[in-house]
Amino acid sequence: MELMGYEMNTSDRLNATFAALADPTRRAILARLSLGEASVSELAEPFNMSQPAISKHLKVLERAGLISRGRDAQRRPRRLEPRPLADATQWLERYRRIWEGNYRRLDALLDELKTKGPKTGGGR
Amino acid sequence: MELMGYEMNTSDRLNATFAALADPTRRAILARLSLGEASVSELAEPFNMSQPAISKHLKVLERAGLISRGRDAQRRPRRLEPRPLADATQWLERYRRIWEGNYRRLDALLDELKTKGPKTGGGR
Numbered sequence: 001m002e003l004m005g006y007e008m009n010t011s012d013r014l015n016a017t018f019a020a021l022a023d024p025t026r027r028a029i030l031a032r033l034s035l036g037e038a039s040v041s042e043l044a045e046p047f048n049m050s051q052p053a054i055s056k057h058l059k060v061l062e063r064a065g066l067i068s069r070g071r072d073a074q075r076r077p078r079r080l081e082p083r084p085l086a087d088a089t090q091w092l093e094r095y096r097r098i099w100e101g102n103y104r105r106l107d108a109l110l111d112e113l114k115t116k117g118p119k120t121g122g123g124r
Numbered sequence: 125m126e127l128m129g130y131e132m133n134t135s136d137r138l139n140a141t142f143a144a145l146a147d148p149t150r151r152a153i154l155a156r157l158s159l160g161e162a163s164v165s166e167l168a169e170p171f172n173m174s175q176p177a178i179s180k181h182l183k184v185l186e187r188a189g190l191i192s193r194g195r196d197a198q199r200r201p202r203r204l205e206p207r208p209l210a211d212a213t214q215w216l217e218r219y220r221r222i223w224e225g226n227y228r229r230l231d232a233l234l235d236e237l238k239t240k241g242p243k244t245g246g247g248r
Contacts, residue, residue, distance in 0.1 A: 015146050022142035024135060027215070034222055082223035089216040091151070092209055098158055099206035 014091060016064040017084040025049070026057050030066060033080035037070050043078065137189070138215055141208040144188040149173070150181050154190060157204035161194050167202065 020026055029043055044054040058078060061067045065084050070077035144150055153167055168178040182202060185191045189208050194201040 011148060011151075014151070015148065018142045018146035021215075022139050022146060024139065027135075027138070030219070034219060080219075080222065082219055082226060085216055085219045086223040089213060089220070092213040092216065095154070095158060095204075095206055095209045096213070098204065099210040102206060 013065070013084060014088065017066065017088045020060050020064040020066055021088070023057065023060075025054075026061055029054075029057060029061065029078075030080060030085075033067060033078060037077040037079040039075040039077050137208060138212060140188040141190065141212045144184050144190055145212070147181065147184075149178075150185055153178075153181060153185065153202075154204060154209075157191060157202060161201040161203040163199040163201050 021030075025047065028047075032038060032043060032046075040051060040055060040058065043058070044051045047054065058067065061078075062069075065081055067078045068081050070079050145154075149171060152171075156162060156167060156170075164175060164179060164182065167182070168175045171178060182191065185202075186193075189205055191202045192205050194203050
């Protein structure tokens with residue numbers, strides 16, 4: 001697929017990050033790892049899922065660069081790598097002015113309704 | 125699939141939002157719509173893609189609540205709906221302290237190296 005216009009960089013990293021985040025188990029694993037590193041069996045524990053199923057999710061997170069493996073050869077603990085989350089947030093930040101603009105417009109409208117009262121309107 | 129522990133809410137909306145964002149064409153469409161509403165053919169123009177292919181992407185964005193259709197019955201212009209982007213950002217914000225913490229630790233280390241010089245170390 002060839003992209004033209006708008007945004008030329010294909011940003012495979014963003015694709016991988018957002019795809020990895022599009023699953024509640026993977027988001028929960030990241031939430032757990034935000035508290036500190038954990039082995040695969042520790043990560044599997046709170047889920048009603050087999051260890052291979054968890055491993056599959058870990059592989060997706062690893063490919064996206066969202067987690068890495070610690071040095072302990074026995075436990076091979078997984079660790080959160082926050083950089084791709086920072087990049088994803090940076091991408092989303094570009095839209096902040098839009099949603100904040102929307103809220104501001106709504107606030108202004110509510111203020112106007114409060115101060116001027118219903119007499120403002122003037123026809124439908 | 126049943127989830128237990130960590131994070132109980134299945135947050136289908138976050139799933140849909142992140143899945144929708146995991147594609148460069150869809151991100152480019154959102155970038156275009158951040159400048160103002162546009163018809164399907166206007167959106168298709170800068171891409172080397174058929175209109176049905178673009179329509180498929182628009183359907184994904186629409187299902188995720190990221191775009192809506194304007195009132196003009198002829199053009200049916202698409203419009204950006206920023207709310208899901210705000211929600212996704214809010215989810216990511218929880219990790220900000222981690223990546224900012226990492227940068228702070230790195231800054232502190234660099235400061236220490238600069239002020240104390242190499243003599244600090246003391247054995248490997």
